[in-house]
Amino acid sequence: MVYAQENAGVGIPYMIKVIKLRLYKDKWFLFFIYIVDKKGSPEIAKLCKCNDQTIRNWLNKFNIPIRSFSEVQKGKILSEEHKRRISISNKIAMNRPEVRKKLRESQLGKVLTEEHKRKIGVSVRISHSRPEIRRKISKALKGIKRSEEFKRKMSETNKNEKNSSWKGDNVGYNALHDWVRRHKPKSNICEICGKEKKLTLSNTSGKYKRDINDFRWLCYSCHRKFDFYGISDTLIYD
Numbered sequence: 001m002v003y004a005q006e007n008a009g010v011g012i013p014y015m016i017k018v019i020k021l022r023l024y025k026d027k028w029f030l031f032f033i034y035i036v037d038k039k040g041s042p043e044i045a046k047l048c049k050c051n052d053q054t055i056r057n058w059l060n061k062f063n064i065p066i067r068s069f070s071e072v073q074k075g076k077i078l079s080e081e082h083k084r085r086i087s088i089s090n091k092i093a094m095n096r097p098e099v100r101k102k103l104r105e106s107q108l109g110k111v112l113t114e115e116h117k118r119k120i121g122v123s124v125r126i127s128h129s130r131p132e133i134r135r136k137i138s139k140a141l142k143g144i145k146r147s148e149e150f151k152r153k154m155s156e157t158n159k160n161e162k163n164s165s166w167k168g169d170n171v172g173y174n175a176l177h178d179w180v181r182r183h184k185p186k187s188n189i190c191e192i193c194g195k196e197k198k199l200t201l202s203n204t205s206g207k208y209k210r211d212i213n214d215f216r217w218l219c220y221s222c223h224r225k226f227d228f229y230g231i232s233d234t235l236i237y238d
C-alpha cells in the first residue's frame with residue numbers, strides 16, 4: 001500500500017504500475033508474495049492481471065516449490081459461513097444415489113490401517129456419546145426399512161456390545177468414571193480451550209488410574225482432538 005500512496009499523487013494507479021513492471025518476473029517478489037505472504041497463484045495472477053499458469057511457470061523457473069491442492073486447503077482457515085455452505089452442499093450431494101454409489105466404490109478396495117481404524121472408532125464413540133448426535137441418529141433411522149440381513153447383523157453386534165465395556169458390563173471402567181465424577185469437581189470451563197461448553201470426562205494417560213489428576217473435564221471438541229491426535233494442552237485450537 002505504501003507503493004500505492006507514493007504513486008497516488010502522480011496519478012498512476014497501483015495496478016497499472018504492477019502490470020508494467022510484471023512483478024511476477026522478479027524472484028524476490030514472487031518468493032515473498034507466494035511463500036511469505038502465502039498468496040495463492042490465482043490471487044497473484046489476479047493482482048498482476050496475468051494468467052494463473054504464467055505465475056506457476058515463473059514459480060517453476062525460480063525453483064519455488066508449488067503448493068499442492070491439499071496443502072492449500074490445509075492452510076485455509078474457513079469461515080463459519082464457508083463451513084456451513086460446505087456442509088450443506090455435502091448433504092445435498094450425499095442425497096444423490098449416484099454420488100453415494102461413487103463414494104462406496106472409491107472406498108471399496110481401501111485397506112484401513114489399524115491406527116486409522118482405531119482413530120475412527122474413538123471419534124465415532126465420542127460423537128455418539130453426545131445427546132444431540134444420538135437424537136439425530138435415531139431421528140434419521142426412524143421409518144427406514146431394514147433388510148432381514150441387516151437386522152440379523154445388528155442383533156449380533158448388539159450381543160457383542162453387551163459383553164464389551166461399551167454397554168456397561170465393564171464394571172471397573174464405569175465404576176472408575178463414577179468415582180472420578182464424584183471426586184473431581186466439575187466446572188463448565190473446558191480444561192484445554194478454556195471455553196464455557198458442555199463437558200465430558202477425559203482420561204489423560206490412557207491408563208485409567210484411580211487418580212482424579214489423571215482425568216480432565218473437556219469439551220467434546222477438545223476431547224475428540226485429544227483422543228484422536230493426542231494433542232497436548234499447550235496447543236490452543238479453535
Ligand SMILES: [Zn+2]
Pocket residue numbers: 190191192193194195218219220221222223
Ligand atoms: Zn475445549
